[in-house]
Structures are given as structure tokens and as C-alpha cells.
Amino acid sequence: MKLYLGEATSIVFKTFPYIFLRFLVYGAFAIGFLVYLGVVYLIAEALAGLHEHARLFVWVLALGASYPLIRLAQEYLLYLVKAGHLAVITELIMHGSLPQGVSQTTWGKEAVKKRFASTSALFLVDRLVAGVIRTLNGVMWRITSFFGVIPGVAALTKIGTTVLHFSLTYVDEAILARNFLRKDESIWESAQTGLVLYAQAWREILKTALVLGAISMIFLPVLFLLLLGPFLAAGYAFPSIKFLFVLAAIFGAYVIKAAFLDPWMLTNMILTYVRTTEGMAVNPEWNDKLASMSKKFRKLQEKTSTVAPVGETVVAS
Helix, strand or coil, rough: CCCCCCHHHHHHHHHHHHHHHHHHHHHHHHHHHHHHHHHHHHHHHHHHCCCCCCCHHHHHHHHHHHHHHHHHHHHHHHHHHHHHHHHHHHEEEEHHHCCCCCCHHHHHHHHHHHCCCCCHHHHHHHHHHHHHHHHHHHHHHHHHHHHHCCCCHHHHHHHHHHHHHHHHHHHHHHHHHHHHCCCCCCCHHHHHHHHHHHCCCHHHHHHHHHHHHHHHHHHHHHHHHHHHHHHHHHHCCCHHHHHHHHHHHHHHHHHHHHHHHHHHHHHHHHHHHHHCCCCCCHHHHHHHHHHEEEEEEEEHHHHHCCCCCCCCCCCCC
């Protein structure tokens, strides 16, 4: 296993405009949600005297109503921020620089628009790839569960599966990055081939993914604990809403991770994926194996066989 720590750090530093954009967008989202929760708290307290379950009703209604908005924001962020940053990172990995005369964020946004016809197309590809990876993870879990009778192995397997869960988002986005590497393929064909190559080289890629997943699992709670002290100190001035300061520490840790750590982890994962699968021929047997395992992979195959030629508009259905 090889981690490209220095190279990944150098590449990520070159994408500072996107790092700053991520910090602003995720920070604004976190602040907006905290304000929303604060308003919900005030409404719940104001209505508490009407009925003994009024508080609970307000919170359930408010959190339920916020879910579709969060999903919409997630799709929007994926399209405008994460995918654009992914395109820039991929370009820097392959060519070392971006074209002159255009801002980095503009270039990334245009690269995504040029490659994907719509937000829905990008989101569908991402969902299908993530679904196939989850299926592969499930197959691995079933295989390793046979060793659960050995003392200590079951616990280690569960820990490994948890770490793997945290790392799969980086594998997913590394495969999505292939769309910006192979512009001669349709978005569906690129995703399909990317998954097959991942399946063929899963051992080496998964070693890196597990290390990155472990770093992610450790980083977030440690950062939360570092932020919790100052936020709790500030919360003593407002004891009735101290819980909001705890949430602010959680959101603050998430924003810092999403803006600074995740791009570095992703760059490591893309470098590992690209270097491991470079020159690797697609084994048709893995196409059949993945098709037998995953309905979402069969969906990709269907899209690949019916898609318009590269360069024509592709519309997700």
C-alpha cells in the first residue's frame, strides 16, 4: 500500500479557491441550519403551554420538513461544489495545471456542465456507483462473517466494516473522477468501467480506503472535542440554549473536515485509484459478476447500451 501524502498535499494546496468556497458554502449551510434550529426552539417553547406534547410535535414537524431541503442542498452542493472541485483535482493530477485565463471555480463548474447534461444525471451516476460499492461491501461482509466463530475476529470484522463505511465516499468519488479522465466514454460507460477496474484491483485500493476511513473516524470526534470547550464556555452566557452551542461544535467540526480534510483524503484516493488501475485491461468476467450482484450495476449497463454517442446530450431518466 502506498499513500501519496506529499503529492496529495501539494495538489490540494493548488485548489485553495475551491477550499475557500467549500468552507464558505458548508459554513453558510451550518449557520443557516443552526439559526433554523434556534427558531424551532423558540417556537416550541412558545407553544409548550398549549399541550404537554407541543414541544415534541414542533420538533418532529420541523425536522421532518427540513429533510427534503437538506437533500436538495446536498444535490446542489454535489453539482456546484464537490463535483467542480473533483474535476479540478483530477485535471491537476493528470496535467499539473489548469488552462490559463479562467478562474479555478469557473473552470470546475464548466467542466462539470460539459461532462454532465444536468444535475440529475450527475446525481444518478453518483447514486448508482455508490450503490454498487455498497453491494460489494456487503458481499465482503458476508465472506468475512464466516470467520466470526474465531475469538476476536468477529469484533475486528465489525470494526473494519465500520471503518470501510466511512471510506466508501472517497472510493465513490474516485470512480466518479474517471469521468473527467476518459472524456471519450459516456458518463455511464465510464462509471461502469471504473467499477469493474475497482473490483479487479480492490485489494490495493481498499487498503488505502481503510486507512483514510480510519483517519476520518478519528479526526471528526477529536476536532469536535477541541471545539467543544470554547463553544461550551460561550454557551454559559445563554444557559437555556446551551445545546445549540454543542450543535455548533458538531457542525464546526463537520465544516472543517468537509472543507479541508475531505479534499486531501479524496486526492489520496484518486491518486491510488488512478495509479493502481493504470494500464489495466477490463476483465469481462467482472462485468458479469457485478451484474449478478447488483441491480444498480445492471442499470449502468442498460444506460451504457442505450446512451447517445459521446458529445451528444445525455439526459437522466
